[in-house]
Amino acid sequence: MTAQILHIDARTRPFELAPAGAADFVVHEGEQVDAGIVLTDPTLSLYCLDPASRRALFVETPATLDLSQVPFMYVAQHTHATRLLAVPYAELHALAAQIDVRDEQITFIHSTGRCGSTLVSAAFNAADDVVSLSEPDVFFAVNRLRAQGEVDDGTLVPLLRSATKLLCKPTPQVPAPRAWVIKFRAQELMLGDLFHAAFSRAAAIYLYRNADTWLRSIQRTFSRDMEAADRQELTPEVSKLLESMAPLLPAYMADPATPKTPVAVAMLLWLSSIDRYLELHAAGMPMLAARYEQLQTDPQAVMRRLFAHAGVTLSDPAALDAVLARDSQAGSAIAQAHQRDVEPDAAMLADMRAVIEWHPVIDRVDFVVPGTLAL
Template sequence: MSATIFEILEKVDHLGWANEKDFVLGDEEEVSSQVVSDQKNCSLYSLDLTKNLAWFVELPDGFDLSPSAFAFLDQHKEARRVLRVPLDELETVAQQCPLPRHVIFVFSIGRCGSTLVSHVLNCCPKVWSLSEPIVFPRLIQQNFDVNQRLEYPREKLVKLIRACSRLLFRPPTASEHEVLAIKFHSQCLFHADLYREALPEASFVFPYRDAVGWTKSWYQMAQKYGFAAQLTGEAKTSVWNAVTAADDLAYLGPYVDLDAAALPLEDGIVIGWARNMEEYGRLLGEGVPFLALRYNELNRDREASLRHLFAHCGLPTEDVEGGLAAFDQDSQAGTMVSHAVEAEGMTEDQVARALSLLAKHPRHGNPDHRLADIYSPGP
């Protein structure tokens, strides 16, 4: 099996999902793909299903991605060289790498404390948690704002999920980590049944949030990424695509005028909340064994929430005290979505308008809806 190593001439800044275009590549050298398993600083960076390629970056020796708010950002920042491997060989390469004893999958609706949950899990000495490696959302979309999902055979996606999970387990040498936790981009929720098929023994967690708090948070994040309060042109659908992993735009039709010249930013967001709640319910009903973790209670009843989380994931409850320390810092500090980066919030009129739209939803019109999970079947 062969791979190609590239020197990096320049790094390119971007706002999209990580891919090989993040680097201006120089001289190349053909090597054995064995280098992936031999060098622990070789980190899986991105996938390109359309070109049948996997991309790795070579990190500094001993560099630990687990403290990162977003792993893909530090992979880009710290990359020394780039490695390309044919996608068809990825499963064989993964079999040469160590297996974690257990895997924890943290799906979420986003803007709900999921990065905090990743940091909490990292406070457990046995856990090595990664926050938002980009390889997984690139199994469902080419980028966060595209208007269609990727088409790829289900059985191949399942094999890639299994291989990528194993390849990403690269804790520092001589560490005692034996459990891998992965906190996904929110779009991955719409593939959660594939993860259940790939690794049925994994623990599944779903942080979420009330509709008002979530819509306000998403509204501010969208502005930090340059979206206007009134969306026009392609931006009208970009936010919906990001919130729902490019779900059918017709879902919005009963709630907003898609032919209008401009669409209020909050409209697509709040209905996207309902769409995510609906998708979660479908997945739970099909057997994905979720623990639902609402941010409102997570932040208010911290110790009790962490005890429930740790028990669900098979982690020692005596490590809960250490996990509480994660609440003392901004979990996304140093990124453009940190608390330090200010953005205009929604007005009371905007909130009222968003709630009036949500109230039209036949199943999830209640903004304080509590989700069922495997412990509480719900009404």
């Protein structure tokens, strides 16, 4: 099995939190090497898929960089990459087959976003011999391929399984992990059934929060983006991207009675997440749900329940206390220090209520999903 070294000439991501993709780097080809290096070199980590070329891209980062301790793995990978390694899909599956990791060693964290999921991911790193990764972005392309109907599920499940297993490897800081936790971008919940098909005995967690405080967090964090969106037309390309993140969008936009504002579109991300969780729960997919409001009230109790659900132990409570005391997104573009002191106005709150009233089941801002833990 061979892989292609790619040397980096330039970095080209449009903005820090943009989805990871092959176009993030300008590269030139180097030598070919044995693809097995991705199994033995802990400084190589899976970055993204390149569907057009049917290959996966790994990045090499300095051994001193702990990718489990950064707010967003894909951002740190892009910033600190020293070179890339391109591995064809066929070799990717062959390499993954050599990795001995059991479903029970893996925990998936899904969420609505803006609900403490980055904090929970960081907290899992305080547990014994756990590697918790916050937003490896290899799955974004899979969700988009599925949403656009470009690849059937029978092809995507093995791809998800191989990609996940290749994330479950030792790191320079944790040479012998006993468990791995993977926290996704919010839209990867749409792939929940495929992850369950690939890892039927893995633990799964769902984090969410009330709609009104979710909107307030979005407004404080992304208000400049929403203001810019209000001045732009919704292009077909952007619409397709949004539909992969919020599957309720087409039906909502087709309803002439609904507001079509940036706030309404943003709220459809929240609504689509809750709606998808309900679908997965009704289909029998086991997930333990926890609310942001519970994390705010008693984070220690919530984390104890989540640790137990994941089957991991905590020998050093002080390490957990230290994580819970800091901003888990510090150093990123959406750190608390960068948030604006703004609140949704009356029109925005009216749009929020209109979106919720449009849904036949999710009928209140403090909707509680089945399977939510009781403290």
